[in-house]
Amino acid sequence: MALSRDQVVATAVDLLRRYGLGDLTMRRLARELGVAPGALYWHVANKQELLVHVADALLSEIPPPHLGQPPAEALVGLAYAVRPGATRALRDLAGLVHDVGVPASERDEVAALVVHQILGSVAGQHNRRLAALADPDLPPPDAAAEAKAFEVGLAVILRGLVR
């Protein structure tokens, strides 16, 4: 039966989780799917687009933050969902904002801004959920900066997976 893009992306996520970013290559992915490398390019324009879909898939696994949940905790949830144990840095950062004694009226905003600044441009227009965590009144980052930041932001999210 024919391959689907969802299948390609799911296998990519699996490869990423099992062997790390260094083994997430188009050729390795094709091998894993029992298909020629060129076949992938029917379902996905290029590797960069594949990574966008991988990031999207990772984000979609995160339960939506329930009402009133502080962004700092939502961040921890996000990081934890990617891989347990890979989240020390992110948790420390969120905890830091939470614990330092920022007035309650500003704490969520600070956390949201920090999260937004670090992760906000991840996955470009696909990160609706993350965007919702951050301040909705923030001016959206311009498209060029967003594109450039994608690889970096993704790397931050996936840092625990990098071998």
Place this chain on the structure above:
Amino acid sequence: MALSRDQVVATAVDLLRRYGLGDLTMRRLARELGVAPGALYWHVANKQELLVHVADALLSEIPPPHLGQPPAEALVGLAYAVRPGATRALRDLAGLVHDVGVPASERDEVAALVVHQILGSVAGQHNRRLAALADPDLPPPDAAAEAKAFEVGLAVILRGLVR
């Protein structure tokens, strides 16, 4: 005359600045130096070590923070030194900590911790200057996490240079 490691690193920095991270390959670097690719491996163990030295070179260009300079401003200096105009995200982050109304007694600590969290593991044991910006009482990140974080941290610093 014989190549030196300093020469290799300097050319790598130049390549990085002119064409971005994507063009900083061992082969391209060798070509730029008029030398065979294998020659580089006399001066540097592998590409990862080269990147450590590149990061070190970038950090060494930054003037040491003068006494009493808030870490947030030191961060801006760091980011700006890498490349003017590539620093919006970092500057926003620093400014955020600075402006949000964190009590003066805690502001520097917050900024230092944020900086430390994001950049603190860059360049491993080479980042003495950066480490000095962060809280000296912080437990040093373990070596494995540090190694894993290097690539990511470097990418954050160099985000403006990535094509």
Place this chain on the structure above:
DNA sequence: ACCTGAACACCGTTCAAGT
């Protein structure tokens, strides 16, 4: 001590041709 030449085992991407 320092470098070349040549190889090894990979990459991402394209594209005619097949079904």
Place this chain on the structure above:
DNA sequence: ACCTGAACACCGTTCAAGT
């Protein structure tokens, strides 16, 4: 519509052999 086979232009790294 979907995929193969084969190619193109690259990678990082190693290592005998040269000087």
